[in-house]
């Protein structure tokens with residue numbers, strides 16, 4: 001059974017999707033062992049508590065640099081013998097120390113079809129504002145392995161939805177969450193926990209069970 005750490009910084013709807021998938025038995029061979037937040041008192045921590053999952057706060061503002069924060073995070077992950085790290089709305093930059101230990105074992109969800117609307121500055125509502133301003137007719141979500149370069153690691157799963165003429169950033173964000181993110185992230189985590197993801201360079205191959 002693989003031990004999963006979920007990293008959060010906000011509301012935690014993706015964390016909730018993972019918790020719900022776990023309770024339906026859909027995270028095969030994996031267990032959410034800890035929730036770690038980079039921001040105190042966020043609602044994601046309440047979700048963890050309600051589900052009986054231990055949680056910790058590593059408050060970014062008490063660390064002098066991204067590197068020192070990453071080292072503290074790594075220490076906690078090692079102490080808990082975590083196998084896979086899931087970034088579910090984690091808004092804090094991490095440095096290479098994490099990937100040296102967790103190589104192809106850190107998973108992130110991004111609310112667009114990478115490589116579109118991704119990279120530095122593309123987070124939260126900005127992603128959807130940019131997609132609408134560009135006039136794309138589809139957008140969606142991407143689950144990918146995290147590497148040192150922002151939003152550039154090997155893609156695990158993607159799903160698209162239509163962009164509709166009257167969409168606002170908020171409406172598009174909600175559609176992408178409901179129709180893409182909340183199903184894709186648990187699916188990808190379950191595939192990882194079953195050792196069904198093989199990374200060949202940039203390409204992730206999904207192996208049959």
Ligand code: GRF
Nearest residue numbers: 010011012013014089109111
């Ligand atoms: C999601 O849109 C996710 O794709 C992005 O941050 C947002 C987090 O939302 N990385 P929540 O905290 O899971 O509700």
